[in-house]
Amino acid sequence: MTQQKPEAECEPLNLLADWISREQLAQELGLTSDTLSRWEARRMGPPCTRIGRKTLYRRASVQDWIRAQEQVHPVRKSRGRS
Numbered sequence: 608m609t610q611q612k613p614e615a616e617c618e619p620l621n622l623l624a625d626w627i628s629r630e631q632l633a634q635e636l637g638l639t640s641d642t643l644s645r646w647e648a649r650r651m652g653p654p655c656t657r658i659g660r661k662t663l664y665r666r667a668s669v670q671d672w673i674r675a676q677e678q679v680h681p682v683r684k685s686r687g688r689s
Contacts, residue, residue, distance in 0.1 A: 626663040629655075 632653070633640040646652025647662070653672035655664045 623663070625666055626656075627666060627669075629662045629664070632664050632669060 627635075629640045629643050633643050643652055643662075647655060653664055653669045655662050657663075
């Protein structure tokens with residue numbers, strides 16, 4: 608007969624396995640964390656959540672956001688006067 612462990616003694620779940628920090632995302636995208644902060648303030652970057660002072664991004668949401676940025680014919684912003 609095998610005894611089962613009570614739920615309290617089971618291994619803890621890794622609740623943040625699907626989440627990455629702002630610093631990790633900035634490194635992956637080749638940006639600074641300040642840029643991601645600015646994007647968050649302007650509501651133009653990938654969706655994020657805050658837990659205390661920590662800003663976290665769900666990996667799947669970041670991938671969806673990157674796909675949404677894809678353009679068939681990228682538009683160049685003009686510089687100066689036109």
